Amino acid sequence: MATDLTVAVLSGKGGTGKTLLSVNLAAVAQKATYIDCDVEEPNGHLFFKPTILSERVVTIPKPVVEQSLCDGCRICTAACAFNALALIGKQLLVFNEVCHSCGLCTTLCPKKALTEVEQPLGVVREGQHGTVSFEDGILDIGQSEAVPLIKALLRNKHKDLVVIDSPPGSGCLVSEAISGADFCLLVAEPTRFGAHNLAMVHELVQILGKPCAVLLNKTVEGAENPSEEYARSHGLSIMGSLPYDRTLATLTSEGLIASEELDHYHAFFSGLLETIRKEAADASDTHPQR
Amino acid sequence: MHQILILSGKGGTGKTTVASAFIHLSQAKAYADCDVDAPNLHLVMGSFETEQKQDYMGLKKAFIDPELCIGCDACRQVCRFDAIEAEPQYHVINIACEGCRACAYACPQDAISFVDSKVGDLRLLQRGDEHFSTATLIMGSGTTGKLVTQVKNQLKQAVDPNEVAILDGSPGIGCPVIASLSGVNLALMVAEPSVSGISDLKRVIASARQLQVPVAVIVNKYDMHEQKSADIEVFCFKEGIPFLGKIPYDREAVHSLNQGLTLDQISSNGAEAVKSIYSRTLDLVKETMKG
Secondary structure (H helix, E strand, O other): OOOOEEEEEEOOOOOOOHHHHHHHHHHHOOOEEEEEOOOOOOOHHHHHOOEEEEEEEEEEEEEEEOOOOOOOOOHHHHHOOOOOEEEEOOEEEEOOOOOOOOOHHHHHOOOOOEEEEEEEEEEEEEEEEOOEEEEEEEEOOOOOOOHHHHHHHOOOOOOOEEEEEOOOOOOHHHHHHOOOOOEEEEEEOOOHHHHHHHHHHHHHHHHOOOOEEEEEEEEOOOOOOHHHHHHHHOOOOEEEEEEOOHHHHHHHHOOOOHHHHOHHHHHHHHHHHHHHHHHHHHHHHHOOOO | OEEEEEEOOOOOOOHHHHHHHHHHHHOOOEEEEOOOOOOOHHHHOOOOOEEEEEEEEOOOEEEEOOOOOOOOOHHHHHOOOOOEEOOOOOEEOOOOOOOOOHHHHHOOOOOEEEEOOEEEEEEEEEEOOEEEEEEEEOOOOOOHHHHHHHHHHHHHHHOOOOOEEEEEOOOOOOHHHHHHHOOOOEEEEEEOOOHHHHHHHHHHHHHHHHOOOOEEEEEEOHHHOHHHHHHHHHHHHHHOOOEEEEEOOOHHHHHHHHOOOOHHHOOOHHHHHHHHHHHHHHHHHHHHHHO
16 A cells, blocks of 8 residues: 655765665655755666656855945945855955855845846756656755755655655755655664764654664674664664675666566565555654644 | 865765774874764774863854744745744744844844854864864754864864874765865875766766865775776776775775774785875875975
């Protein structure tokens, strides 16, 4: 039974298997939308190789000065919290790299010497791979503000299953990417680094009040697993483990989707998706929509 | 302070593994973890004698006084960061607020004030003449770029200007990476032999080059996919990017890192590889310092 559900896959540490999991979960669902929110380094498209149906440029407004109208009153420079404006001699300068596009300076300028001009930030694409609807965002090189691009990417409303491939880390990009998620699947590798960053994202999803569970990736029979130890000692539900497999690593290196190549991986990811659906349904019963 | 920054674009390719081995091999007096979003370098650097810790304050965040608010909605309309919610009463969502103050200017009631907000901890650790600068960010916070700049600045102030600092970078190409690239003598890219690793490598190289930072490349776990590893070498050759070597996959490496050892401390192929990469990196940095 398919119901509307948004699952975010995140990990704190990079390279633990976020894209592997999100791509395969979307691929085994009857109908799903995969959204790659790692706009700095998007990789989902390398696996789905989607037919791109639309591509649009996302812009952010930046103030532009008409020097002939500026009388040097310094209202804007005093008001800007980011020090993105400076009056040097009689020239008003705007530093786009530190401007947050809040619009305050333009609103305040008594001489209307500042106007906002939309500048490109990146692109948002939509495409299709079999039954999977594909969306991703690609930040332009040299741009530092990925949040508005993630917001643009998540603006569409979806039905059925949505799988969000989150950026690494536990900062503002991640909280933006997972803001609409019903359930967070954390992925962790069996290293101290993995466990440390797992603890960080676990804290983040708890702050945001999201139901979550962890999948232990790259596990080795009999070997130590600091991430598993963390989960067990912190009441974090373990949803399963995906043992280290050289074949899986090779498929992934080549941009192939394991669940489309090998039956046992199709079965594994289908089972995982079922478990996620069940846990998410239980969580929404106990935590009615906030 | 001269700076070698370890980057990768993609996460999990081995930045911290390489950075910690370099620090150990060079007996570095100055090093920093610029991955404030998910710092890990401290896990393999052992214990320190002294620690200076200070609160890292971000921009003050808006606070709406419910007594004064008349619910006119002006603040919510002007906020571009979706940081104000009307229900159950007008309030600010702290992690979304960027502190721009547009709401306060819009408020006809003067109901909005600004309160201190701590976004992280800045740490300077010392052991003899070794300095380690690192930070942790409070979950979900923004302004990571500024915190990275602080991490680098406090190190710069603490050490001799002729010191060569090893900086462990963060994944991606956005604000923390751009901040970490500032003033760097060489950005050493740790690539992974996979379609994702190559795609991400190209984007991070383009980002560094835009800021005129010299780059060099190594491949980690090259034997996971020798063809892709060869593709990376060819790419570097075509682009005129120094290729400084490749490190084999090593099960032992995971074990030793889990024990808090650095890669060069264990006798294996990986350790040999990282040693020769280190000496080539140093030669290259010396060249860039001359040039």
